[in-house]
Amino acid sequence: MLSQKSRYALKALLELARNMDEPSIMIGDIAERQNIPRKFLEQILLELKHRGILHSRRGKHGGYAMLKDPAEVTFGAVVRIFDGPLAPLPCLSRTAYRRCDDCDSESSCDLRRVFSHVYHATMDVLDHTSLADAINGVEMPPIE
Template sequence: MISQKAKYALRAMFALAEATDDTPLRIADIAEAKAIPRKFLEQILLELKRQGLIVSRRGKMGGYQLLRSADDITFGEVLRVVDGPLAPLPCLSKTAYHRCEDCQDEASCHIRRVFANVAEATRDVLDRTSIAEAIASGQTEAMLDAQ
């Protein structure tokens, strides 16, 4: 299951990707359009900015914009920024690997073997699905609300 924070981050990314011109979106506008609590959104946008997914502009015409094309930003990338590794077990993480404390032998661990398949399938879908593809499918909000 993804966190509420991750859902909000994806919704914010959808809002930025759906912007029709080069005008940055204000936090208040994103919060209202995507039903995200403003204070929570501020924290999420700062994380996304620190990780190079979005950019902010100050001033009267300021706000937030995608730093890269929505075609080049995947669900997996956003989820890793907000929630951390996608792996269901620490021994399967590609970015934060560490051996499970109670593990005798990773090579013979039945649990690890099954969840390795789950992790690979999950990564495959999330790392191949861009923000733009989700918007084009017309299922963005429905997908997140079903979680």
């Protein structure tokens, strides 16, 4: 399940991506427009800045703006920043792999086989859908 932090991060990024014509948007404006608690949003935006997705400006016209092109920022990348690996089982993770404690054989594990399909379908959608795709209403192909 998607964490609240990831949901807020995606909502904030979509707000910033929709308003690329503005030099920057103040945290309070993003929080109000997207109904996100300001203190929580501050932490999220700071993390996205440290990851090179956003940049910030100080002063009267300060705030946050996209550093990366919205077409280069995928939903999968953002979710991984805040939620870690997306694999439903540790034995499927590419970045945090570990064998399941109760597993005798990964090659014959029915759970692994079924959840592998879920994992790959999820990864395909999240890693191939950018902020720009979402803003532009790009239709996703049906999952078979």
